[in-house]
Amino acid sequence: MSGHMTPEEFRRYGRQVIDWIADYHEKIESYPVSSQVRPGEVAGGLPVHPPERGEGFDGLLADLDRVIMPGITHWQHPDFYAYFPSNSSGPAILGDLLSAGLGVQGMLWATSPACTELETRVLDWLAELLDLPPAFRSGAAGGGVIQDSASSACLVVILAALHRAGGGAPARDGIAGRHTLYVSSQTHSSLEKAARVTGIGAANVRVVDVDPVTLAMDPRHLDALLAEDRAAGAVPVLVCATVGTTSTTAVDPVPEIGDVCREHGVWLHVDAAYAGSAAVCPEFRWVNAGLADHADSYATNPHKWMLTNFDCTALWVADREPLTGALSILPEYLRNSATSSGDVIDYRDWQIPLGRRFRALKLWSVIRWYGAEGLREHVRTGVRLARDLASWIRDDPDFELFEEPRFGLVCFRPRWDGLTGEEGDAATLRVMERLNASGDLYLTHTRAGGHVLLRMAIGGPATGDRHVRAAWERVREETGQVRLGGRAADVRG
């Protein structure tokens, strides 16, 4: 038979995997950033049928290099500028490894008290590092919890807000009548997804106007929509303000939005999935404006810009009662004396799934390894590099900077004199496709200000001056190539 891996085998293969990972990060620049495979190519390299007999571990490591690596888009590559960074780090990887090695499941306090208590403490630490308001600390009515993603965070706070707005009726009887959510055109798509999931419906997501230049939500229009909907008999459930939107890192005016929410008695969720980490630096504490007075919940992703492997979204609520009220169910087989005592947190009641991994270990490991100093240095490096890039773009007459970067994201486009808007957008996308196909760097796009824009999100731990400088040169080169193609098929294709 094919038996369990012995401790000695685990030591041997474990060292091989550790070395494989260290080697990978040492040679990561030798890979094309974005995978060059065609659909089906990876699958084509894998056996169609599972093995009847166990194969040992060497074959897996060989196939990892042979089949899997060509199909990897290297998120940790220093020239990965797409989406937002999904930071990883040595201490995070090892913290996660410890979690896997322990193999505990922290659904209840009782099923591993340390899994719950370390999470509570580390989220308090993080609240302190980011200077979040006292209400979000575990000693007050609120507290923090790790979710898998900002999508799940917004889903559970919508359920909490529904619970508060409806006095528990929606969870019991189902959604009855029109319930509404408030976002802007710049809000993350996870809000629309949550509207579908919760039975509120995408059509009941109200899109508040934004300032045409800053793309920030207009509190006056929010006020008007809330009044209109309430007058029409709808139940406004939640407003989602964003600090650092996905498209361009726009910042909604949270204090003013908060005033409107308070007036209308509506839950305010602040989504700072990407930008929230910047608040480790005092000079970025302005991102917290309005939280203390107004926010019912707040989320930021250490797995984006704080060196902690995905998945790790930090969600805080100012009052945990509506959240656990919405989600807690206690069947007989989960009853235990600690839960009955009311003295402990059972995080299963703060999330959709029942089971949960010991994710606090990796965040603990990251905070202890880097300290506040190291986390600040990481944010500042990304911001400095983004500002350097922005200055080069601003100084180049062939390019247009969309706006000064607030954080690590730079949005810009080549100027296409003589092309129509549509032709220019196609040419911009063509530049992006050529860059991504080259494997030298990887970036994505968005639409704002009437144009397709290139997005370069800087903030990977391996990204340094030379990478950004070289990336900018490559952007200029490929733009020149597309320009040479002129208005030919190359541009329009």
Added chain:
Amino acid sequence: MSGHMTPEEFRRYGRQVIDWIADYHEKIESYPVSSQVRPGEVAGGLPVHPPERGEGFDGLLADLDRVIMPGITHWQHPDFYAYFPSNSSGPAILGDLLSAGLGVQGMLWATSPACTELETRVLDWLAELLDLPPAFRSGAAGGGVIQDSASSACLVVILAALHRAGGGAPARDGIAGRHTLYVSSQTHSSLEKAARVTGIGAANVRVVDVDPVTLAMDPRHLDALLAEDRAAGAVPVLVCATVGTTSTTAVDPVPEIGDVCREHGVWLHVDAAYAGSAAVCPEFRWVNAGLADHADSYATNPHKWMLTNFDCTALWVADREPLTGALSILPEYLRNSATSSGDVIDYRDWQIPLGRRFRALKLWSVIRWYGAEGLREHVRTGVRLARDLASWIRDDPDFELFEEPRFGLVCFRPRWDGLTGEEGDAATLRVMERLNASGDLYLTHTRAGGHVLLRMAIGGPATGDRHVRAAWERVREETGQVRLGGRAADVRG
């Protein structure tokens, strides 16, 4: 400053962590199975404030032993018999480590094609290993996906079922009118949770009668409820049949339930979270009865009984259209040519969160290490040990076996002659509390057949004959102690 961990540091600390894990598993029997800490004790051992400067890694490993380990309930201990097993294994830990080391995020095919294609292939492998129907394979209209938990699996299939039942209206316009779900009293609480989450409402979860002895769902009563609800204008959305319930591993009659579902045009989800893994053995293929003809979706957890670290739930659907129809949203910043081509799977459309880890690596690693043979051997060992325990209970006049174990779970209770039912239940719980407090083993309870029952779930990879034999001796000892206390305060307290 406190800089990034260098590759050399990563190698050094990585080896330490690997050795720490190997040491842990070698000495795991020296720990009390269930943590003996009181609420707040772990937190009390942790600094109140985060460090200003980075601390290196040695302190973390020291605190792991000093503060965290006393707060761990050891799910991988051979004498952990609580809930269901949450299997871990060397190859799973190393596969997960590779995933952390790569640090890729597989929300789209394009963001790492291998992350998607390996998952599709490995789920096809698993479907073959379990002999699931062809419709669930990726080459047909359906396919498999890894979810974090069976809770999330049932949530997304309810959304798919709503989408199919309502022609897309619920996601667009919200839930309107009464929608109903069908479970039994034995169905997992995640169905009620999903009813709350989806806006269907817990009160619209219809509880179908069960057979008083087998606790299996009664298809005739299901038929009657469906007819009644339809006649009353409700929209029946989904029936959840369970193969291996959490309480006692009861098995619902899927073929008969499927006939009823087909007749009424209702989605059938089969939850085999625990027991599904048994189908790697031909002698357990009966657990798949009815799947081919009737099931719209099926879920089982390799993270329970198939040696793959949490989180890893395998969900299959017979038709992926309603699922992606319910969950797909495409904002500009996620557009890409591969998605537009329609030639690829984007798994973000099969789940609640947007982002996703490369979880297929650990399942791939497990299947290759063990092979079909090794996976079968693991299941058979658990079943054999459970049957041994059941035979000792059956032969002991002081105990009552609830029923012959179907899989690895044994439910039983001490006989308490001379005590009322309530007193007997209290005494049974007292036996459990004494056992758990001793640290020698950890088990949980349920209620069935009018009594509190002890549940001993066997199936951890480290559990062998000597553990089960010793555990049984400890059960007898503590039962004797409680008996000696007679009808004194000790029993009633």
